[in-house]
Amino acid sequence: MDWIAVGTLGASVIGAVGALGAGVIAWLVYRQQKYADYPAISVEITPEDTPNWYLVEIKVLNQSTVHWKADKASLLAPSGAKLVNFFDATRVNDGAGNDIVRLDLTETAKLTSDAATYLTVAPAGTKGNQLWLGSSDRHSETLFLFMPPSSSMQVKLRFRICSTEAKQRRKTIDISRTLIAHPAKATA
Missing domain, CATH: 2.60.40 (Immunoglobulin-like)
Structure with a gap:
């Protein structure tokens, strides 16, 4: 088993989950600011x-x-x-x-x-x-x-x-x- 490939894949998955979480948080903040401006x-x-x-x-x-x-x-x-x-x-x-x-x-x-x-x-x-x-x-x-x-x-x-x-x-x-x-x- 190639542990370097597994480690790289794991880091990629963790990075993707982190990016998705950041995107959801950014969308929630945007939505809140959008309605606060009315x-x-x-x-x-x-x-x-x-x-x-x-x-x-x-x-x-x-x-x-x-x-x-x-x-x-x-x-x-x-x-x-x-x-x-x-x-x-x-x-x-x-x-x-x-x-x-x-x-x-x-x-x-x-x-x-x-x-x-x-x-x-x-x-x-x-x-x-x-x-x-x-x-x-x-x-x-x-x-x-x-x-x-x-x-x-x-x-x-x-x-x-x-x-x-x-x-x-x-x-x-x-x-x-x-x-x-x-x-x-x-x-x-």
């Missing part, structure tokens, strides 16, 4: 005082080194439900010079399953002025959701954001929630 997103949906209306608060915390902006908010289900952005909702003056959102005056027939989005966030670590949209690394998009009285309480939303880099990156977030019964529905 903003973190959380969503809360709560009933509004107006029957059949819900507040959708989408909060974004940027963890990357580039600006991100909201691209689109869409309602996938249920059919008949509608979305409107906080800035586009019907407003009235309260007599003291303040504009207040009046969802009960909003014409739902004119709304669609898509809502305009205005959110922008600055790179991670940026401390900004709260009055200036997109000057900080965290921000939120506020939407109102209209649910027809006979619709399912299962809601599916899609929220898309994109980076402002030359080679734009997109992130699509599908949100599924079971809504809490609206207080007005529970008493009816």
Whole structure:
């Protein structure tokens, strides 16, 4: 038996296993860094005082080194439900010079399953002025959701954001929630 050949073969096998292990570790680190370079997103949906209306608060915390902006908010289900952005909702003056959102005056027939989005966030670590949209690394998009009285309480939303880099990156977030019964529905 040629022990030199066996030793060489053993060293080759050990080297190949070591290279494979290094490749797996490199892939895991790459995958972790790839997802760490996207903003973190959380969503809360709560009933509004107006029957059949819900507040959708989408909060974004940027963890990357580039600006991100909201691209689109869409309602996938249920059919008949509608979305409107906080800035586009019907407003009235309260007599003291303040504009207040009046969802009960909003014409739902004119709304669609898509809502305009205005959110922008600055790179991670940026401390900004709260009055200036997109000057900080965290921000939120506020939407109102209209649910027809006979619709399912299962809601599916899609929220898309994109980076402002030359080679734009997109992130699509599908949100599924079971809504809490609206207080007005529970008493009816």
